[in-house]
Amino acid sequence: MAEAAPLAPTALDDAAAAGGRPDPHGLSVYIHVPFCAVRCGYCDFNTYTATELGGGGSQREYPANAMREMDLVLADDRAAGVEYERVDTVFFGGGTPTLLPAEDLVAMLSHLRSLIPLAEDAEVTAEANPDSVSRESLARLAEGGITRVSFGMQSAVRSVLATLDRTHDPERVPQVVAWAREAGLEVSLDLIYGTPGETLADVETSVRAALACGVDHLSAYSLIIEGNTAMARQLRRGELAEPDGDDMADKYELIDDLATAAGLSWYEVSNFARTPAHRSRHNLAYWRGADWWGIGPGAHRHRRGMRAWNVKHPSRYAGMLDQGTLPVAESETLDDGTRALERILLELRIADGLPITAVPEETRDQIGVHVRRGHLDPAAAQDGRLVLTRSGRLLADAVIRDLVP
């Protein structure tokens, strides 16, 4: 791997000052747990169902490997002259992190904390499957320092869950949410909309059920059928109906209406929160271009314009760590132009918006075009920020294409 030379800290400080950019002294950490009990038909994430993968890649050996990787990344940062004062957010994603015993997650968190101090108000999230938690395990997570749990609810409709290969009983969701709150955890629910066969009424049922749990944070992702999944094959065989863009738009608008009516508002295209304090700071760190570690097979990391991603297979990952090398598959160092492009790509998606000054001169005329088409908020534009309207959020990629040179 070609390691990047660290960027001069001054450049970053300037950028941070210009647009409320992330604090260069804080770090976010993503820890990828690549195991699931079942692989869902729509999933193309880097995850494995076999409990025993050879060559040190097993579920049991995973926490130790992740901790070893943390040591190496820390050393790599130091070699590059980068040192963080604290960890602001941690996110256990997957896969199904809660497939590991709560003790494993806590152990990984403790190890991280031993390397870099965890901020007082740190946000520490674990993704969880309603099936894979219990009242006790949630309590143990809370005791161990986890502050927030994000449940993969996906839908409240049994037929939709079945199409998604989700095994949990929808009735269980309010139960696990109650247990989590009882343990003192913040709760978010994840929904998937646009599953083949799902009606508008199904979406309404699901959103109402999620909101009825009283959560302060909701994510709603449209189903994307990736080419290499079981669902894509079903689609090709004509067993499932092709997703329709207009139908997706109807569903998104319905979700936005219901969430807004319940007091939640969007802060990123797919994310809604009751107040700014309920926003997922980890999630925002990605969109704001903060630095983060990506621990685990296939995880991505970002450090001052250098992006690197790990090898995907847990056995290969374990093998490289055994050799004492960073398990990196590839990396890239972004030049100024690419960083400017990424900033538009990322920040336009959040409700705080993108400063007009981040749009290059040559495409600035497009701002007026999109204000007129109703994709950008006119008042915000007057104030020098580009903020998507609802129809603009649905066309975010198109707007971004027009704004990047």
Next chain:
Amino acid sequence: MTPRIAADEAREIQPASTPQERIRNFCIIAHIDHGKSTLADRMLQLTGVVDERAMRAQYLDRMDIERERGITVKSQAVRMPWQVDGTDYALNMIDTPGHVDFTYEVSRSLAACEGAILLVDAAQGIEAQTLANLYLAMEHDLTIVPVLNKIDLPGAEPEKYAAEIGQLVGIDPAEVLRVSGKTGEGVPELLDHVVRTLPEPEGTVDAPCRAMIFDSVYDTYRGVVTYVRVVDGRLGSRERIAMMSTGAQHDLLEIGVISPEPMPTKGLGPGEVGYLITGVKDVRQSKVGDTVTTARKGAPEPLAGYADPKPMVFSGLFPIDGSDYPVLRDALDKLKLNDAALNYEPETSTALGFGFRVGFLGLLHLEIIRERLEREFDLDLISTAPSVVYDVTMEDGTEVEVLNPSDFPAGKVREIREPITRATILAPSEYIGAIMELCQSKRGNLQGMDYLSEDRVELRYTLPLAEIVFDFFDQLKSRTKGYASLDYDVDGDQAADLVKVDMLLQGEAVDAFSAVVHRDKAYHYGVEMAGKLKNLIPRQQFEVPIQAAIGSRIIARENIRAIRKDVLSKCYGGDISRKRKLLEKQKEGKKRMKNIGSVEVPQEAFIAALSSDGGDAGKDGGKKK
């Protein structure tokens, strides 16, 4: 029988000194795939001008396209020795182009001969184009030698087709020779027959020289190679020559005969067929049909029959990659060196960018040029729907010649005239109804109908050329299960109630889709094109109306609804690179779009919209079956 002649025995038929009575000039009239080239190959072998080792299939067809498509575009002339009853003869076989688009070239090839072998596939019978060329040969008073080929085929029906030919040519069916180009059976007898029945060339030996150009070919190394038939007098190898249509004079660098490779000689005498090289670089300086004479003591009158080739069908050719425009220009310039009928002018289309408006002799000509541009010059092209030339007279009396539908004049029109054709269709009689229905729908007028045999019929129609170049041939083939054959000849023009239909995207006309059609079909064209475009143009960020209009009157309308969702919701665990690469890819795609106003139209949409009707009409050229 001792057909081959040893070199020392051949002195009496040396080029430049062969007496006229020892010369026989003939061509072969045949439909594509009826085996002309194979028969020619057998003749080359039998007469010994090509040895077995050098023999390659279809020796005479030089270009790849010719060999692959089984058609002959450019003619050649081969001199072959043949002995009959102990006397040596020089046979000149003049290979004619087989397609209607090249009728003029065919007529010049015929004019260089005294006889024609009418070659017909014994399993298929005569086809319309062959019939047309047969009539042409008869008009030139050529001696016809009717021959059935492929008698070795299991499906051959020699009796049936001999009767058909007998009736057409007016001879006893028993006189129709039977050969197999493949096995060589009957070919020596055919050559004997040619010597015995064809008249020797006429012409005055000591008159000023007059030689007719029946072909001229550009060769990268040698410049233009001109094929001539000497009618009167002689051409010596050191002569200075003059082209009688232009008066241009050139020094002869080389003169000779083809046997079957070029072989320089001391000259060419009356009745002989051979080639000249003068060093000119452009076939336009050596035009088919022109008369060559000597610069000193030249002939006062040229030979009859010279005509300039006139393009009948026009199409816009545009490089898919705009930066290929100079390559296209250079490629056309090169092809022009070898094709006196090809002409073109730069054309700018708002939809397709920079290209050329190219005039062709017909659809096959168009298809061949297009294919050569793509193959030999590695170009990817879009061609607009072929159109014809309209003569428009305005109310105020001004006249406009319209080569491009998008140039059709606005304002009050008094009269529009369009070229019409005389078309001949041969088909099994069971398809008469289907053919008549088709011709009716294409504004055809039945001129006559004859039975060639019990179950084969010849229909004669007048049809507008515009209808033929549109999709007539494809439809004819599909309605007759491929059994019908077509020949047409442009013959005058007629006034017609024609209108220009424009296609508008968001109120803006897209020039590439404008068409001149009959008023009765305008609505149909408009609805069909609007529907097609609706399916081909992706949804935009705003609603896009598609309209078909005659002038300011809208005759059809479709709507492309605005796209509502274009966003991927998730970034996969911080995989920003993947997201960015997707954006970069989409951005590239956006750059390849053509902008019509603010509507982004993918190149593929233009290609699909143009190729599904107009572009395919060129398949006419692939008349292999």
